[in-house]
Amino acid sequence: MGKNQRKVLKAYKFRIYPTKAQQKFLIQTFGCVRFTYNTLLKQRQFNTIEASKKLTPAALKKEFPFLKLTDSLALANAQRNLARAFQNYYQGRSGHPKMKIKKSTWQSYTTNNQQQTIWLKDNLLKVPKLKQPIAVVCHRKVVGKIKSATITAKNLQQFYVSLLCEEEVCHLPKTKTEIELRFAPNQLVVGNQLKFCRQLCVNDLETKLKKAKRKLEIKAKSAQQRKVRLAEAKNYQKQKLKVQKLYHHKQQQKKAWIDELTMHLIKNYDFLYVEVPKNGIEGSFTLADWQSFLVKLQYKANWYGKKVIFLTAAKTVRKIS
Structure with a gap:
């Protein structure tokens, strides 16, 4: 990498058009992620931090088998998001973490790209756990390596994807102005x-x-x-x-x-x-x-x-x- 080059994380947001079956899977994933987040939050509220750390998404799957049907990375990210929320709370940057509710306008989950489990090609997006890619409207070219994908839905009717990519950028020419x-x-x-x-x-x-x-x-x-x-x-x-x-x-x-x-x-x-x-x-x-x-x-x-x-x-x- 040159002196005037650096790697940055850049996000690209696109509208996606999942089929009815794909919508059903995405909505189920929103629910499982919300359930995992809320369960871990309750455990944290009523138990010591040491005891709460023992409860993980993998442990929850044994008690709640329906969680096995969804993306395990999405559940892991729910746990990570909760840990970050508590860190922000303890450092005075935000209020105490609250329960996620089903009636929220926006629902979302984040999954990571591992060995090309997420790819974008010819206006088609592949995400983990879905056999068929989702139709996507790419209004600009995605540059760099996809690190993660966040699927969001507004009122469970309009669906979007935000792709976090790692790419190299170069310094622009100096204008001396x-x-x-x-x-x-x-x-x-x-x-x-x-x-x-x-x-x-x-x-x-x-x-x-x-x-x-x-x-x-x-x-x-x-x-x-x-x-x-x-x-x-x-x-x-x-x-x-x-x-x-x-x-x-x-x-x-x-x-x-x-x-x-x-x-x-x-x-x-x-x-x-x-x-x-x-x-x-x-x-x-x-x-x-x-x-x-x-x-x-x-x-x-x-x-x-x-x-x-x-x-x-x-x-x-x-x-x-």
């Missing part, structure tokens, strides 16, 4: 001599979202007047689904635009000075969007040999990558 960036509520980022042609048009989507939310409120009032529970009101549930789709589309649109913007900045500037926001004024873009922008900007700068520098309110400089 710099730019100062700051948060803008309606543009996300403004800066001196910032030239990024594609602006994100969120006004049309915001208008559709407001109309959809108003219709949802009207249908909710209508259901209340008819004394029908919202869970049983079909028109309300249909409109609720439309609102959720618009929210999801808005999030994906922002995410894709931030990816393009950060890559543009990394390619064209060697030093990126970022001004810390003094207040929390928000518009089309929130401070959460700004934080997402910073995270992407920093790890891409680290990959491609560029520098991100924070400017404090007093204009003092602190190097962060």
